[in-house]
Amino acid sequence: MASRKLLLLPGDGIGPEAMAEVTKLITVMNAEFGAGFETEAGLVGGAAYDAHGEAISDADMERALSADAVLFGAVGGPKWDDVPYEVRPEAGLLRLRKEMELFANLRPAICYPALAESSSLRKDVVEGLDILIVRELTGGVYFGEPKEIIDLGNGQKRGIDTQVYDTFEIERISGVAFELARTRQSKVCSMEKHNVMKSGVLWKEVVAETHKAKYSDVELTHMLADAGGMQLVRWPKQFDVIVTDNLFGDMLSDVAAMLTGSLGMLPSASLGAPDPKTGSRKALYEPVHGSAPDIAGKGIANPIAMIASFAMCLRYSFNMVAEADRLEKAISDVLDEGYRTGDIMSEGMREVSTSAMGDAVVEKF
Amino acid sequence: MASRKLLLLPGDGIGPEAMAEVTKLITVMNAEFGAGFETEAGLVGGAAYDAHGEAISDADMERALSADAVLFGAVGGPKWDDVPYEVRPEAGLLRLRKEMELFANLRPAICYPALAESSSLRKDVVEGLDILIVRELTGGVYFGEPKEIIDLGNGQKRGIDTQVYDTFEIERISGVAFELARTRQSKVCSMEKHNVMKSGVLWKEVVAETHKAKYSDVELTHMLADAGGMQLVRWPKQFDVIVTDNLFGDMLSDVAAMLTGSLGMLPSASLGAPDPKTGSRKALYEPVHGSAPDIAGKGIANPIAMIASFAMCLRYSFNMVAEADRLEKAISDVLDEGYRTGDIMSEGMREVSTSAMGDAVVEKF
Ligand SMILES: CC(C)[C@H](C(=O)O)[C@@H](O)C(=O)O
Ligand SMILES: CC(C)[C@H](C(=O)O)[C@@H](O)C(=O)O
Numbered sequence: 001m002a003s004r005k006l007l008l009l010p011g012d013g014i015g016p017e018a019m020a021e022v023t024k025l026i027t028v029m030n031a032e033f034g035a036g037f038e039t040e041a042g043l044v045g046g047a048a049y050d051a052h053g054e055a056i057s058d059a060d061m062e063r064a065l066s067a068d069a070v071l072f073g074a075v076g077g078p079k080w081d082d083v084p085y086e087v088r089p090e091a092g093l094l095r096l097r098k099e100m101e102l103f104a105n106l107r108p109a110i111c112y113p114a115l116a117e118s119s120s121l122r123k124d125v126v127e128g129l130d131i132l133i134v135r136e137l138t139g140g141v142y143f144g145e146p147k148e149i150i151d152l153g154n155g156q157k158r159g160i161d162t163q164v165y166d167t168f169e170i171e172r173i174s175g176v177a178f179e180l181a182r183t184r185q186s187k188v189c190s191m192e193k194h195n196v197m198k199s200g201v202l203w204k205e206v207v208a209e210t211h212k213a214k215y216s217d218v219e220l221t222h223m224l225a226d227a228g229g230m231q232l233v234r235w236p237k238q239f240d241v242i243v244t245d246n247l248f249g250d251m252l253s254d255v256a257a258m259l260t261g262s263l264g265m266l267p268s269a270s271l272g273a274p275d276p277k278t279g280s281r282k283a284l285y286e287p288v289h290g291s292a293p294d295i296a297g298k299g300i301a302n303p304i305a306m307i308a309s310f311a312m313c314l315r316y317s318f319n320m321v322a323e324a325d326r327l328e329k330a331i332s333d334v335l336d337e338g339y340r341t342g343d344i345m346s347e348g349m350r351e352v353s354t355s356a357m358g359d360a361v362v363e364k365f
Numbered sequence: 366m367a368s369r370k371l372l373l374l375p376g377d378g379i380g381p382e383a384m385a386e387v388t389k390l391i392t393v394m395n396a397e398f399g400a401g402f403e404t405e406a407g408l409v410g411g412a413a414y415d416a417h418g419e420a421i422s423d424a425d426m427e428r429a430l431s432a433d434a435v436l437f438g439a440v441g442g443p444k445w446d447d448v449p450y451e452v453r454p455e456a457g458l459l460r461l462r463k464e465m466e467l468f469a470n471l472r473p474a475i476c477y478p479a480l481a482e483s484s485s486l487r488k489d490v491v492e493g494l495d496i497l498i499v500r501e502l503t504g505g506v507y508f509g510e511p512k513e514i515i516d517l518g519n520g521q522k523r524g525i526d527t528q529v530y531d532t533f534e535i536e537r538i539s540g541v542a543f544e545l546a547r548t549r550q551s552k553v554c555s556m557e558k559h560n561v562m563k564s565g566v567l568w569k570e571v572v573a574e575t576h577k578a579k580y581s582d583v584e585l586t587h588m589l590a591d592a593g594g595m596q597l598v599r600w601p602k603q604f605d606v607i608v609t610d611n612l613f614g615d616m617l618s619d620v621a622a623m624l625t626g627s628l629g630m631l632p633s634a635s636l637g638a639p640d641p642k643t644g645s646r647k648a649l650y651e652p653v654h655g656s657a658p659d660i661a662g663k664g665i666a667n668p669i670a671m672i673a674s675f676a677m678c679l680r681y682s683f684n685m686v687a688e689a690d691r692l693e694k695a696i697s698d699v700l701d702e703g704y705r706t707g708d709i710m711s712e713g714m715r716e717v718s719t720s721a722m723g724d725a726v727v728e729k730f
Pocket of ligand 1: 250
C-alpha cells in the first residue's frame with residue numbers, strides 16, 4: 001500500500017468547515033479502500049497570523065514542500081484588514097505558490113446541469129459549459145520587483161508594481177495548456193494585451209513559437225484579454241482551454257467561475273513541474289471561492305468546491321483516475337437528487353447543511 | 366453664435382462608416398439649430414500609418430489639442446498586425462490620451478429596455494441596468510517605465526511593464542467619480558488588488574482619504590477587482606459608479622459593456638481636467654466597440670455607439686444638455702420602433718443598414 005502524504009491547510013473563514021468534509025472522505029478511503037493517506041494539518045492566513053504573527057510558519061512551509069499534495073481552504077477576512085502588508089493572510093498563499101513553484105493554476109469552469117438555472121446568464125449560454133483556464137501563477141505583477149510605495153514628499157506617494165515575464169515561464173505554462181487541450185477539445189486560446197504591454201508582446205510570441213515547435217496539432221488562437229472577458233460573457237462555449245498570465249488569469253477565471261452560477265462548486269489545482277526522474281510534481285488544491293467570513297461558523301457553507309478540489313488531487317497528484325471520476329460523479333448525483341446548500345438553493349430542492357452535504361457525497365461515493 | 370471646433374478622427378474599420386452618421390447630425394444641427402459646429406478631419410491608427418508611417422501625425426495631434434472636442438471612431442485591424450510596436454494603430458489613441466491628458470474615461474453601461482433580450486444574461490439581471498465605470502486613463506501599466514523587452518541571451522527574453530500610480534492621479538480620478546456619483550445614485554465602488562499590488566494599497570488609501578476629505582456624503586465601498594468582475598456578472602445592478610485604474614478599467618468596462626447585450630450601442634468620454642479659468646476641458650469621445658474589420662465597408666455596422674458618443678460630447682464639452690437628452694431619446698425611440706442593425710437584430714424587428722439607422726435617428730431628433 002502506497003503512503004500518500006497530504007498537508008491540510010484549512011485557513012480562515014469557511015475553510016475549516018469545508019475541509020472537515022474532505023477529511024470524512026479521506027477516512028472512508030483509508031478504511032474501506034486502503035488508500036493510505038497520511039494527513040498532517042497546519043495553519044495559514046489569519047489563523048497562522050493569530051498563532052504566531054506570520055501568514056505561514058517556516059515549519060508549515062517545510063511540511064508543504066515535503067508533502068505529496070497540499071489541500072488548502074481559504075484565507076482572509078475583515079479581522080486581518082489592518083495587519084501589515086507582509087503578514088496579511090494572502091501572503092501565506094502567495095508564499096506557498098512561490099516556494100513550491102506552483103506555476104500552473106488549473107481552473108475548470110463547469111456548469112453542472114442541475115445548476116444551470118442558478119447562473120445569472122441565460123440557460124442556453126451556460127448549459128453544458130466546460131472550459132479550463134490555465135493561469136500562470138508564480139510570475140507577472142504578483143512577484144515582479146520593484147514592488148513598493150515610495151514617499152515623494154509634498155504629501156505625494158508613488159505605488160509601483162512590476163510585471164515581468166521571461167521566455168521560459170511562458171513556454172512552460174503554454175506547454176501545460178497545450179498538453180491539457182490534447183485531453184479535451186484540442187483548442188487553446190491565449191490571452192494578453194500585446195497592444196499595450198511589452199510582456200504581452202513577448203507572451204504572444206512565445207506561445208506561438210511553442211505551438212509551432214511542439215503542439216501544432218492543437219488549434220491555437222490569440223485574443224486580447226479585454227475582448228476575452230467580453231467573449232466569456234457573450235458566448236463562453238466558444239472556448240476549450242484559455243491560457244493567460246497571473247493577473248489576467250485572476251480576473252478572467254473569476255468571471256468564468258461566476259458564469260457557471262456555482263462558485264461554491266468550483267475547484268482549482270496549482271501544479272509545479274514534474275520531477276524528471278519520478279514524474280511527481282508539487283501540488284496545491286484549493287476551492288475558487290474565498291473565506292466568506294459572513295457565513296463562517298454557521299455550518300451552511302457549500303463544501304463541494306473543496307471536495308471537488310480533492311477530486312482534482314486524486315487525479316493529478318495520485319493518478320487515482322477511477323476514484324476521481326467516482327467522486328465527481330458522486331457530486332453530480334447528490335445535486336441531481338436535489339441536495340443544496342444555501343448558496344445554490346432553489347425552489348423544490350432540499351436545503352442541507354455543510355456537514356449533511358458532505359455526508360451525502362460520502363454516501364454516494 | 367458660439368463656434369464649436371470638432372476634430373473628427375474616424376480611424377479604421379467601421380470607424381468611418383459610423384462617423385458618417387454623426388456628420389449627418391452635425392449638418393442638421395448647424396443648418397436647423399445654428400449650432401455652429403466647425404469640423405476638421407484627420408487620420409489616426411492604421412489609416413494614418415498607411416498615409417505617413419505614424420499612428421497619428423504631429424499636425425493632427427496639434428489639431429486635437431486645439432479642438433474643443435475630438436470625435437474618435439476606432440483603430441486597428443489584421444492589416445497592421447505586423448507593423449512595429451511604436452507605430453501600431455493603438456499608439457495613435459494612446460498618444461491622444463496621454464498628450465491631451467485625458468485622465469478620466471467615462472464608460473456608461475446601460476441596458477436599453479428594447480434590447481434586454483439580446484443580452485446573454487437573464488433579463489431580470491440586466492433590465493434597467495445603468496452603471497458608470499470611471500477608468501483612470503493616463504497612468505498605470507499603460508504608460509509606466511520601464512516598458513521593454515530585454516534579450517537575456519541563451520534564447521531567453523524578458524518582457525517588462527511597470528504599473529505606477531501617484532497620489533495626485535488617484536485623487537483626481539476619484540474626485541471625478543465622486544462628483545459624477547452625486548448626479549446619480551451617490552454610490553461609488555473603488556476596485557483594485559490591494560492584496561497583491563502596492564499600487565492597489567495606495568489606490569485604496571487615497572480613494573478613502575479623498576472621500577473623507579471632500580465627499581463623505583457619497584457612499585463609498587471597496588472591492589477587489591477580481592471579485593468586482595464576478596459581481597458584475599452576478600448582480601450588476603448593485604453598482605452605481607465604479608472607479609478603477611487603467612488596466613482593471615479596460616477589463617471591467619468591457620465585461621460591463623457586454624452585460625448590456627449591446628456593445629454596438631455604448632459610448633465613452635475621455636476627459637481632461639477643467640481649465641481653472643474657463644472651466645473648459647480637453648475631451649475625446651469614442652464608441653466602446655472596436656474597428657470590427659470583419660464587417661467594415663459593408664454598410665451594416667451599428668452607428669449608435671458613435672452617435673451616443675456625440676451625445677456625450679454635447680453634454681460634457683458643450684453643455685448642450687437639452688440637445689444631448691433629445692439625441693439620447695431619439696436613439697431609444699428608434700429602437701422602440703424596431704429599427705435594428707444586424708448586431709442587435711432579433712425576430713420581428715426591422716433590419717436596417719448603418720446609413721438607414723443614422724437617418725432614422727436624425728429624423729427623430
Ligand atoms: C487571495 C488572492 C491573493 C488570490 C489571487 O489574487 O491570486 C485569489 O484571488 C486567487 O485567485 O487565488
Ligand atoms: C485599443 C486599446 C489600446 C484600448 C485600451 O486598451 O485602452 C481599448 O481596449 C480601450 O479600452 O479603449
